Amino acid sequence: MNRNDELQLKEYLAGRKALIDATLDGLLPDEELCPPVIFQAVRYSLLAGGKRLRPILCLAAAEAVGGDSKTILPVACALEYIHTYSLIHDDLPAMDNDDYRRGRLTAHKVFGEDIAILAGDALLTEAFHLLTRKELMPGIPPEYILTVTAEIAAAAGWFGMVGGQVLDVRSEGKKVDLETLQQIHRLKTGELIRVSLRSGAILSGASTEMTASLSDYGRQIGLAFQIADDILNVEGDRVLLGKQTGSDAARRKVTFPSLLGIEASRAHAESLIKEALKSLASFDDRAAPLRLITGYILERKS
C-alpha cells in the first residue's frame, strides 16, 4: 500500500470507528438503569475499543452500491453486538478461558461468570431488537429488514458462527486438516463478515449480482483476515494486540501457520486479497473504501 492510500485508509477507518462508537454509546441504556450490573458489563465489553470491522464493512457495502450508510447504522451496530457477544462467550472458562481481551480483563474476570453469560445473552437478544425496530430505519422497506435479519440470524446460528465455535472447541488437541480448519474459520468468523457486506447491500436495494459480488469479497477478506489473525498470534506484538501472543501454540491449536508455515500462510492470504479485489471489478469509485480495506487486512498490527 502506498503512503497516500495508507493515510486515506487510516482517516477513513478512524472516522467510521468514531461514528460507530458514538452510535453504539447512544443506543445503549445508561449504566444506572435496573438491573445496573448488566449495563455495566455490556458497556464494558462493547465499548472496549474494538476495530468495528463488521459495521464498517456493512456501511461501506451500502455506499458501494449507492446507498445511504447513515440510515442503516442500527444494523451496523447490531452486527457489533453479535460479534461482542461471541467474544464474551468464547472467553468463558468453559470455552477458551481467556483472561485478557482488547488489552483489558475479560468480562467474566471483572463481573463474574454468571453476569458474563447473561451479558452475552443480552447482546445477542438486543441485536435482534435493534434489527427489527422499524422506527429506527424509516424509509427502508420491511421486506428488506426481514431478509437481512433472517440472513444475519443464519450467519450467527448453528450453520454459522455457533456451529464454527462448536467445531473449534471440539477440535482442540485433535488432528485437524486444512479443509476442516477452513470450515471452522468460514463458520466462526467468515459468515458474519460476509453477511455484514450483504446486509449493507440488500438494505440499499442492490441488485442480486452486486450483492453476490460483495458476498464473494466478504468471503475472501474474511478468510484472509483469519489467516492474518493466526499470523499475528505467532508474530504480533502483545501490547498492540492487547492479548497474549503464542496462545494458539500453547493451546496446541491448529492454525494456518501450524499447518502451512508462516510464508505459505501469508501467500495464501495475499492471493485471497487479490481475489477480493477482482470481486469488486464491476464497482465504481464508491467502492474505494472497500478496496482500501483489503490493504488493512494484511498490514494491520492488532
Next chain:
Amino acid sequence: MNRNDELQLKEYLAGRKALIDATLDGLLPDEELCPPVIFQAVRYSLLAGGKRLRPILCLAAAEAVGGDSKTILPVACALEYIHTYSLIHDDLPAMDNDDYRRGRLTAHKVFGEDIAILAGDALLTEAFHLLTRKELMPGIPPEYILTVTAEIAAAAGWFGMVGGQVLDVRSEGKKVDLETLQQIHRLKTGELIRVSLRSGAILSGASTEMTASLSDYGRQIGLAFQIADDILNVEGDRVLLGKQTGSDAARRKVTFPSLLGIEASRAHAESLIKEALKSLASFDDRAAPLRLITGYILERKS
C-alpha cells in the same frame, strides 16, 4: 374446575402439545448434520417433554381473535426455542447449578458446559431465524412479523427475561421484598408469557384493544403461574415435577410462600386468575381454551 372442563382441557392441551412437538421436531436439523453434537444437545433439551405453555398460549390467542393458528406455528416454536435456551443457561454451574430438569440430567451434565452454552446460544439465534423467514409464514404481512419479532426480542432482552435473571442471581441470599420478587418474576417469566399472547393476536390482525386485553390476561396468568411454581417447589411431587422439590428453600431463595406463607400465596394466585378471566370478558367462545387454561395454572401438578 368441573369434571367436563377438566377433560376438555386435558384433551386440548394434549392435542396442542402433540402439534407443537411434531412441528419442533420437523423444524430441527437432523442430529447427523455437522457439527453433530450441537444438534444432539438442542434436540435433547428441546424435545424433553416440556409443557409447551408459551406456544400453546400464542396459538390460543390467535384463535381467540379469529386468526388461523396453523399459519403462525413457526412463531409459536420460536417462543419455545427462547424458553428452552433460558432453561439451559439458567441450569449452568455458574448460574443455578441444577443437575436435573424435566426429569432428566441437564444439558451441561450430559454434553459439557461448553456445548450447553453453545446450544443455548444456537436456540436463541435460531429463534430469530425462525421468526424472520417470511417464506415460513406466507400471507402474514412483513410489518406484523417485524412488530412481533421486535416485541419478542424486547421481552427476552435486558428489560425482560435476561434482566430478570440478572436480578434473580444478584438477589440470592439477600433480603428481597415482595415488590422486588414480583419484578423478578415479571421480567424473568412474565414478559415472555405476555408476548406469547400478544404475538398470536398481532399476527392475526387483532385490534389494539383486543391485543391489550390478551396482554393483561398474559400478565395475570404469568404471575399466577410463577406463584403456583413456587408452591409446587414446596409441596409438589418430585417424580411428577421431574426436579428436586425444596430446592428454593435449600438455596434460601426468596419465594412467594417464603414471604407470604402458602395460604396467602394461593389466595393471591387465585385472585390473579379471576382478574385474568375478567380480561377476557369481551371475547366470545373462541377464547374458551384461554379460559380453560386458567384452571390449569392453579391445578397443575408439574
